[in-house]
Amino acid sequence: MTELTCIVCPKGCRLKVDEENGFAVTGASCPRGTAYGKKELTAPTRTVTSTVAIEGALHSRLPVKTSQEIDRALVKEAVAALKNVQVKAPVSTGDVILENVLGTGTDFIATKTMGRI
Amino acid sequence: MNYDIVVIGGGPAGLAAAVSAWDSGARSVLILERDKELGGILNQCIHNGFGLHYFKEELTGPEYAGRFIELLQQTGVDVKLDTMVLHITDKKEIHAVNTVDGYMIIHAKAIILAMGCRERTRGAIGIPGDRPAGIFTAGTAQRYVNMEGYLCGKRVVVLGSGDIGLIMARRMTLEGAEVLACVELMPYSNGLNRNIVQCLNDYGIPLYLSHTITKIEGKRRVERVIVSKVDENRRPIPGTEMEFNCDTVLLSVGLIPENELTREAGITIDPRTNGAVVFENMETSLSGVFACGNVVHVHDLVDFVSAESAKAGASAAAYLSRNTDGPAVEVKNGNGIGYTVPQKLRLENIEKFTELYFRARQVYGESALVLSCGGKEVLRLHRERMAPGEMEKIILPKAKLAGLTGELTLSVEEETL
Structure with a gap:
């Protein structure tokens, strides 16, 4: 028990x-x-939330999350996989930012709409 | 400049209030927001767990804000960003300034206060020691890492186990910092249990209950902190000192409603909540001025902020066409109750029921909540468990309140098994 x-x-x-x-x-x-x-x-699984670098937006980070929960043991590695990702504004909520994270079949998607300024 | 309703603050409370005011028929509504975008604190709360009550699905902070911003875009509510409100007068004039309009005075028929809250700082709790760089409130560190892209330290001790502290312990860990400990003065955490599990336990971060930081040392930057166990009166116990070599201290030691404007307007403040005293419709002591969200009392969940703010928005819209004044009964703290919101009920204005939010003063097991009036019991409800960290709600049906005058008292009776 x-x-x-x-x-x-x-x-x-x-x-x-x-x-x-x-x-x-x-x-x-x-x-x-x-x-x-x-x-x-x-x-055990977790939804992973983190940020990636974004250019041309109001702030320098774009928040992202895994579209589904992934293996809890992979959380740190999944966040590390975002380290060199660089996106350009505009981005819309739900846009795929990193496909098939660590071969899990789950994507990192944007959780914020950030316009170009 | 004239508007029927002016909402001060474009965070979760202001957004929900403005959408609700519009949906209730108001057609001249303005939001004033000091940041460059709507959404308030939700923009930096990139973790998930929001919206389970309000949207029946699990969202991150920016997604939750995004939902309300989309709803707002379907209305004709005006928004002024990058705009700082300087004064509110008792004649419902709003003095504000921005770089486009300059200094402006806006005349409103109704005002909704939705300014949210601020974090308590080191000064508020008086930690002894040096005053080096490297001491941040958890929310400031959160904005740096999640919006501006700066990690504020490598070896971290978190003081306070409120939700922001717990969330930041995980966030700093995932970004490569080492979080050595989370230190909590009280014998229990004020954060949600789920956050202790998924933010501390998942990453092996120790939680020291009944402990506090008794000294910060460091010349330019924090070099170490001394943590001591405290007794039941929260006084440090000599001989229990532990040393942590760290470069950063994050403070998650409470939130204070931001009511400078409210006070200046002469609106009555409740010393228990540090927010305005409100009636059943979220109206303050100044007729036509409403308040909602963390500026009234600090909430645990944004979902409850949205619900309360929707009520304030609808009430402000209703105020435009009818007077809501009337005799009120006051709700007082009885045994074990920290505060209630609303603090005053005008029974004539209650349609079918009204909600009463409150916090218990300590952790209770099996217990009864008793609402009484002049020594007579009005309502008795059973609770399995209550804690100061968990805001409680009771529904008061109009039928139970009919004919009551004077004062209502809410109290906790422990049930011994």
Whole structure:
């Protein structure tokens, strides 16, 4: 039995996951929490948010996120992969900034619309 | 210059208030924003976790702001960016300045205060020691790294475990800095549990509860900090000192509503929240001046700011056509309650129900929330758990409030099992 704090939403339910019993989850107040409890102990994932350099916009950084959650163990490497990415304004929310991050099939996408100034 | 409604601040509160005022029929609405873009603090909050309540999906800060900016663009609300409001008068004149219009006086029929809050600094908490470079509020460091592209340090100690501190501990780590510790004065964190898990635990950053920084040392730049354990009265315990060699201290030690304009206009401030005292419709003590979001009380979630601000926007629009004055009952703190918002209820203005937000003064397990009036119980609700870090809400149905006069008291009764 492992105790976890659910991170799906700000409520932060305290979950108990029974590894010996098919990773049965108790303590969650929604189905997403139940799914999280099982996944956290079998194949934990995270959405990664970071920034890339942008030219010609109001600020020098463009915020990005992974379009889906990726393996938790790859988070640091995924952020490092953005280091040399340089984009030019204009950019729209949802634009793909880096495709197929570390071969995960997930893209980094822009989370802000930044016009050219 | 004349407008029916002027919204001061173009962050999440101002955006939601302006959209709501427009949707409620107001057709002469202006937002004044001091930054060069709308969105306020959300622009630097690049992490996700916003919008689960309001949009029923998980968004990053810039995406959440973007949704509201799109909604605003579908209205005829005017926006002046890069514009600083200098004064508000009790006649609802707004003195503001920018580089296009120069100094202007705007006459408004209603004003919505949505200026948000500021971070407490080292000066506010009085940390002893040297005064070198390398001491930042967490939000300042966040703006540097996420918008301007500067990482403000390599070896970091975070003081305070509020959400911004936790988020920045992760952010600095991902950008290559080493976060040595997160130090919290209280025996519990004021941040969300999910942030302790995904920002500290995921990266092996230790959280020291009941500890504080008792000395900062460094000639030009921070060189080390001394961290001590504190007793139950939050006083450092001699002999418990730990030394951390670091170049940066990030402070996440609380937020203060930014109410210079409010005070100057003579609007009544609640010393419990440092925000304006508001009625059920978010109107302040000055008729026709409304307030919403973190300028009223510091919220945990932007979703709740949006909901509160939508209420203020609709109320301001309604104010243009009818007077909302009337007798009010005051809500007082009882046992275990830190504050309530609104602080005053004009029962005639409540349609079906009204919401009462509050914070508990300490951590409670199984307990009952009791609302009473003149010694009589009006409402009793069960809570499994409450903590000062988690804003609570109760719904007050109009039927329960009918005929009440004088003062209401909200209090916590612990249930022993």
